Amino acid sequence: MKRRTLLRATGGAVLGGSVGLAGCLDQFSDSESDNTDSHDFPPEYETETFNGQTVPFAPLEDVAEWWEDDEAYFVDTRTQPQYDEAHIEGAVFSPAPDGLESSDPVSDWGTDTRIVTYCVCPIAQAGQRAAVLLDNGYTDVYGLADGFNPWRENGHPVESNDGQASLSTYEIEGETDPADAGEYALAVHPDTGQREASRIDANGGYELSLHFVDVPDSSLLELRTPSYELEGTIEEFSSATVRA
Template identity: 40%
Template sequence: MNRRQFLALGGAASLGAVAGCLGGGSDAEAANEFDYELNSTPSGVDVPLVPVEDAYEWFKNDEARFADARGRAQYDEVRIKDAVFSPAEDAGSIDDDPVEEWSTDTRIVTYCRCPHHLSSQRAASLIDAGYERTYAIDEGLGGGGNGGWIDRGYPIEGSAVDAEWIEYEIDGTTDSEYAGETVALNQINANRSEIAPIQDDGSYTIPLYFAGSTDSQFRVEAPDYTVEGTLEELTNGTVTG
């Protein structure tokens, strides 16, 4: 693969949605009724990570409502049964988010597939908005053998539940000064998104479950650069600005 085939768009203008979730400073706190492990988010809100088996018990007993934090295409293809579409900031936006109609004392479970980056971002925004009984599924939706919701045979629905999902990883690096911030992956001309945290050394790994062609075009948005390429190109080597 020729790395120069990528379209690299450096500079501050490339920040887009990634910058929107940064900054921190919120003092909102989750109820965390069961003392689950907390996931720190760039917004400053710590999100409780509910084990998937506990989330399923809530599902069976109608003790929680579920919100899908991914992009619209991902939600339409496969989702937890009866979950609503309520995307994280880096996954898009919608008018009339159904969660806005729920009481703030509702127990809400968010989820994604990466396994809990987008879901934690969405959960953090809900906690900050007063929905203190919000959790993110620790293992995520799964489907790649990581013990997530799909792997355990829990109820799902959607247009592509029988598709052959392949797990890809996009490795990249940026300046270590951005450690703790996020990198976003978006499919071009489709509402499909993932995010991943930047590690202390500036490296990151974005997981993607995808049933389409490796010729599909994606965009990687880091704090200091944007790179576009096919899925095959982006998974063959290390993405840099």
């Protein structure tokens, strides 16, 4: 890599300026408590815990059937540029974790509405938004297990608010302290707020698949794990394994 700035490393010196990510990664952290009193769902559905709330993830085939039969409302939990580029037909924009500060479309829905949240990662942001909805009293909430990309790639209905947008995909592999296992690595494009997250594995490794709109690989990216914060270009981060 030609340049990479270490913004913060746990137990180390600060070598760069403030990244402006305070609290951003925290939205992906699991609580120690596990609320298993979620709604009924098929036992074969996989679940993940977000902030103490158990979230079921419905497989693509079930969610596609719900869409066809008009049996669910859909929530895109990503960022505005990503939503505008393409989203599930009929889905509303209500970003993770808490939705819009005012006039969030979900607030008009009854608490017994079947809701499917989705992102690309494929579960981090969808799970966070679903967990908040369950905490807020909604009783029939699911994440889309496979994420938005398989929906799109399999020809299920999508629509766009920006026909000129250009979508780019970048892959980043990194390593952090194995003690961070189960937490999340987070990549943020600060100029647009676009972000992607990935859970850290038992060995401290993570893989981030970035699906950013109108963001070239020369753009600065902020990368954070519980153990470090880095700033560099997408090209730099995607050219070699990222380590603090």
